[in-house]
Amino acid sequence: MQISAEPIIYGLIFLAVILLVEGIYLTVFGKSISLNNKVNRRLDMLEKGAAREEVLEKLRKEMGQHMKAQGIPFYSLLANKAQMASIAFTPAQIVMLMGALSVVAYLGLTVGTGASAPIRAGVAVLMGVGGIYTWINNKAKKRMGLIEEQLPDAVELMVRSLRVGHPFSSAIHIVAKEVPDPLGTEMGMIADEAAYGRDVGEALAAMAERLDNQDMRFLAVAVTIQQTSGGNLAEILDGLAKVIRSRFKLFRRVRAITAEAKWSGNFLSGFPLMALVGINVAQPNYYDAVQDTPYFIPACLVVGGFLLANLIVMRMLVNIKV
Numbered sequence: 001m002q003i004s005a006e007p008i009i010y011g012l013i014f015l016a017v018i019l020l021v022e023g024i025y026l027t028v029f030g031k032s033i034s035l036n037n038k039v040n041r042r043l044d045m046l047e048k049g050a051a052r053e054e055v056l057e058k059l060r061k062e063m064g065q066h067m068k069a070q071g072i073p074f075y076s077l078l079a080n081k082a083q084m085a086s087i088a089f090t091p092a093q094i095v096m097l098m099g100a101l102s103v104v105a106y107l108g109l110t111v112g113t114g115a116s117a118p119i120r121a122g123v124a125v126l127m128g129v130g131g132i133y134t135w136i137n138n139k140a141k142k143r144m145g146l147i148e149e150q151l152p153d154a155v156e157l158m159v160r161s162l163r164v165g166h167p168f169s170s171a172i173h174i175v176a177k178e179v180p181d182p183l184g185t186e187m188g189m190i191a192d193e194a195a196y197g198r199d200v201g202e203a204l205a206a207m208a209e210r211l212d213n214q215d216m217r218f219l220a221v222a223v224t225i226q227q228t229s230g231g232n233l234a235e236i237l238d239g240l241a242k243v244i245r246s247r248f249k250l251f252r253r254v255r256a257i258t259a260e261a262k263w264s265g266n267f268l269s270g271f272p273l274m275a276l277v278g279i280n281v282a283q284p285n286y287y288d289a290v291q292d293t294p295y296f297i298p299a300c301l302v303v304g305g306f307l308l309a310n311l312i313v314m315r316m317l318v319n320i321k322v
Helices: 006-029 041-047 052-064 080-086 091-112 116-165 168-178 183-195 200-211 216-228 235-256 258-282 296-318
Strands: none
Touching: 006 091, 006 116, 041 052, 041 168, 041 183, 052 183, 080 091, 080 116, 080 200, 091 116, 116 168, 116 183, 116 216, 116 235, 168 183, 168 200, 183 200, 200 216, 200 235, 216 235, 235 258
């Protein structure tokens, strides 16, 4: 029995592409760009001697540049995710990185596989674009998860600051200093914008829309209402913190309850592909007798359609809205 290693090589090359882009990102911007850094990136830049205006301008440019570049080919597919992940690469750099990674993948496929040049080129482009998209999507999910987890503690810190007599702008500044990334840098930008004259409620609303975070929208609405109609902001935010924390606990509980169903759905969706790879590895010539028949390509398209329908149906079954 002849064993083909090409399917494994394809997977290893794709994994190498993702690791390569992560390595380039950390090399260019250093450890301060990491989400688990104890000192948030804004404070790190200030401690290195950068002026407050320069830091604010740089961070605003990084966080708003992606949605302005949706007209770039292929980039519209990931502009929203890149904005939520706050990728420091410019859109042009990301597109160039796609091209560079496609070249690297093509060289790897040339060395490790025996596929024809057009197939290698097409797969290499898919790996370059898909690797960047996977990397940015994972960054966005991790960053948004950390923000959702940090937000209740940040709001409670605002409440304690307000109760000892600090104004709300000072409470925002304290959160920016005490909370690590990613929320620390976001709140630091709001503190800087408020210091230069922007309305705090407006800045919070803009951040909520940019991050597409419902809890942040609640915070922006609460602050805006208090600014226009008055009231005890500390009590309002204290109730909001309890609501956010309860929502977060409910999300965790739903996630735990649906974990088995989601893993079952992922397994059922991925099993046909794993079976296909296993067949090609164990018996590379398994389909030789039928691949030249006129029904082979239509049958493959029908199977692909069923797989796509299976992915959609399984996603709908396990996607529980709270």
